[in-house]
Each structure stands twice: as C-alpha cells, then as structure tokens.
Amino acid sequence: MKYRPEKGAYHCRRRRIVHSSLLKLAVVLSWIPFTVRAKGKRFGKMKAQFEKEQSESGEFQRQEDAFRDWISSDGSTDYPAVADRYHLYISLACPWASRTLIARKLLGLEQIIGLTVVDPVRDERGWAFRDPNSGSYRGAGSREPFASTDPINGFHFLAEAYDLTDSKFDGRATVPVLWDKQARRIVNNCEDDICRMFNDAFRPLARNKEMDLFPQDIASEQEKLSAFIYDKINNGVYRAGFTTRQHVYERACDQLFDALDQLEERLARSRYLFGTRIVETDWRLFCTLIRFDVVYYIHFKCSLRRILDYHNLQGYLIDLYQHDGIAETVDFDHIKRHYYMTHEKINPSRIVPIGPILDLAREHGRARLGAG
Numbered sequence: 273m274k275y276r277p278e279k280g281a282y283h284c285r286r287r288r289i290v291h292s293s294l295l296k297l298a299v300v301l302s303w304i305p306f307t308v309r310a311k312g313k314r315f316g317k318m319k320a321q322f323e324k325e326q327s328e329s330g331e332f333q334r335q336e337d338a339f340r341d342w343i344s345s346d347g348s349t350d351y352p353a354v355a356d357r358y359h360l361y362i363s364l365a366c367p368w369a370s371r372t373l374i375a376r377k378l379l380g381l382e383q384i385i386g387l388t389v390v391d392p393v394r395d396e397r398g399w400a401f402r403d404p405n406s407g408s409y410r411g412a413g414s415r416e417p418f419a420s421t422d423p424i425n426g427f428h429f430l431a432e433a434y435d436l437t438d439s440k441f442d443g444r445a446t447v448p449v450l451w452d453k454q455a456r457r458i459v460n461n462c463e464d465d466i467c468r469m470f471n472d473a474f475r476p477l478a479r480n481k482e483m484d485l486f487p488q489d490i491a492s493e494q495e496k497l498s499a500f501i502y503d504k505i506n507n508g509v510y511r512a513g514f515t516t517r518q519h520v521y522e523r524a525c526d527q528l529f530d531a532l533d534q535l536e537e538r539l540a541r542s543r544y545l546f547g548t549r550i551v552e553t554d555w556r557l558f559c560t561l562i563r564f565d566v567v568y569y570i571h572f573k574c575s576l577r578r579i580l581d582y583h584n585l586q587g588y589l590i591d592l593y594q595h596d597g598i599a600e601t602v603d604f605d606h607i608k609r610h611y612y613m614t615h616e617k618i619n620p621s622r623i624v625p626i627g628p629i630l631d632l633a634r635e636h637g638r639a640r641l642g643a644g
C-alpha cells in the first residue's frame with residue numbers, strides 16, 4: 273500500500289512503523305548483493321574444464337567425433353584396408369585411445385598400422401609430440417622449441433593433423449586419430465569406429481585372424497551393453513568429474529555406482545561380460561576400471577567405492593590386465609601425469625598423488641568361472 277502522510281496520532285505511529293520497516297528492508301537488501309557477490313566468488317565464477325561443452329544446467333556434453341570416414345576391405349569406400357597406409361596417434365593416458373591400442377595389439381596389427389604416442393601432459397595448445405621422458409613436468413606450458421617425436425609428419429601438435437584435414441575445425445583435437453599417410457588427412461577419430469575397422473576391414477591382414485572382438489551371434493546384446501557402459505561408466509566418470517554443480521555430480525555418481533553394482537553381480541556368474549570369450553565390451557570396461565582407483569576415485573571424486581572394494585570387478589580387472597600383451601598397453605605414469613597435471617581447473621596444484629598401491633600381479637581366481 274502506498275504511504276500517504278496524513279495528520280493524527282494513528283498516522284504518526286503508522287509512519288514510524290513504516291519507516292522502521294523500510295529501514296529493516298534496506299538492511300536486508302544491502303545484504304543481498306553481498307551474499308550474491310560472495311556466492312559468485314565461490315561458485316558463479318567457477319569455470320568448467322571445457323566451458324564450450326558445458327550445458328546450461330552444468331552437464332558435461334562431450335563434443336561429437338568430427339571425422340568418421342570408413343576403411344573397407346571390399347573397395348566400397350575411398351579408403352582401402354592395406355598395410356602401411358594408416359597411422360594411429362594415441363595417448364597412453366586416454367581411455368578411449370587405449371581401447372584402439374588394445375584392439376591393434378590383440379588382432380596383431382602392429383606391422384600393418386603404425387603408432388605414435390603423444391606427451392601425456394597437455395597445455396592450451398593441446399596434445400604435443402614431445403618426448404615424454406624429457407621432462408614434461410616442465411615441458412607442457414613451456415614455450416621453448418622442442419623436437420617433434422612424430423615420425424610421420426613431424427607435427428609438434430596433434431592440432432596440426434586436424435587443421436590439415438579441416439582448416440575450419442574449431443573443437444578440441446582429441447585422440448585417438450587414425451591418419452591416412454597417402455591422403456594426408458584424418459580418416460577417423462572415433463574409437464568405436466577404429467576398433468570396428470581393425471576387427472572387420474583389417475582382419476585379412478591381421479596376425480591373429482581368429483580374434484573376434486564383435487562376434488555376430490551376440491551383436492545386438494553387445495551393442496546394448498556397450499552403450500550402457502559408455503553412458504554410465506566410460507563417460508559417467510567424466511560427467512561426474514567435469515561438472516561444477518553438486519547435484520549434477522551426485523547424479524552422475526549415483527548412475528555410475530549403480531551401473532558398477534549391476535556389473536559386479538553379472539561378473540559373479542560369468543568370467544567375462546559374455547561368458548568365457550573376451551569381446552570389445554570387456555576392453556571398453558577395462559579401460560575405465562584400470563584408471564578408476566588411480567584417477568577417477570581421487571581426481572573426479574567418484575569416491576563411493578574403489579574397484580578394489582568390488583570382489584568380482586577387481587578379480588575381472590586383474591584377469592584382463594594379465595591377458596597376453598595387455599599390461600604393456602597400460603602406463604600408470606602417463607595416466608597419472610595426464611589427469612593430475614592437465615586438468616588445472618580440477619587440480620590447480622598439479623600435484624600427482626603417490627598412490628594407490630595396486631597389486632595387479634596377484635592371482636585373480638576367475639578361471640573357475642564358466643559362461644555364466
């Protein structure tokens with residue numbers, strides 16, 4: 273109600289009351305900007321690791337893979353599956369890229385497709401071809417010239433491969449990258465596609481032709497489980513780790529641990545996800561599990577449980593780790609230095625934790641399990 277000055281005791285009292293209320297209101301209002309300011313300091317200015325990939329509601333929304341051309345063995349595409357034409361660029365820290373490294377190894381394609389590993393520590397210029405043993409503790413971020421470790425193109429940064437393929441590309445230059453040495457462009461930067469092409473198109477050239485990471489008889493079930501693992505686990509840890517909102521983090525963690533609980537149960541009955549054979553879905557899960565206690569539990573705060581606390585998942589992880597050729601694809605030094613030293617918004621001190629101790633050489637006790 274609008275205040276109108278009028279004569280009389282009643283009106284005088286009213287005026288006093290209104291005045292004192294206005295005063296109180298002013299005091300309260302003067303606090304609002306302060307709390308907003310204080311809040312802004314603590315939360316409002318908090319930047320996500322990848323701001324362009326953060327939705328309004330604080331969800332990490334991963335950019336789409338940009339290059340998805342297809343290599344075929346039947347001449348149906350411009351990219352024939354032949355030896356020594358394609359080169360794989362990866363980071364040993366990256367779970368997505370590691371899956372392609374594992375597929376290459378299991379199929380025995382080392383002589384057919386070359387490989388270059390980037391320096392695990394990134395700065396704002398992205399992945400660099402710098403000797404990872406020549407001091408990347410100070411290397412990344414330093415403007416000093418460095419020798420390229422890329423034997424194919426002499427690139428200093430992976431971004432150069434993206435730029436040569438599409439000069440308008442303005443996203444993050446991610447690994448893995450499958451590079452065509454003849455066309456001098458990226459054929460594909462999607463790990464799902466790369467694993468599939470290694471398995472299908474390159475099989476005639478593979479050393480282990482009996483290896484099948486995508487068996488036809490379980491195709492639709494496998495696709496379903498892979499999508500579930502991608503969403504809740506592989507990408508789930510990133511959704512928890514890259515958000516700056518409490519409720520988004522908690523929701524991602526709920527879904528992540530609910531999914532791990534489901535797989536713990538499944539693996540009580542069967543040695544691998546689909547019985548006694550190991551398929552691509554197992555390796556996609558492995559790539560996250562092997563990084564879990566070392567980085568996701570600590571760095572991304574996925575800390576309800578460690579994989580060590582899951583009886584079946586831990587045995588399964590050790591079983592896969594001990595599979596022929598796999599341990600050599602896992603580099604904990606690269607994994608730890610990458611996450612803790614690259615995501616400076618999450619870990620501004622860039623200190624790399626010393627632990628945890630993982631006993632991956634121990635007996636896994638899974639051989640007794642059958643097809644489930």
Ligand SMILES: N[C@@H](CCC(=O)N[C@@H](CS)C(=O)NCC(=O)O)C(=O)O
Nearest residue numbers: 337366367368444445446447462463
């Ligand atoms: N292709 C993957 C994503 C690959 C990816 O994000 N790789 C990370 C490393 S784990 C990367 O290269 N990041 C580069 C950067 O952030 O600048 C997907 O489908 O989700």
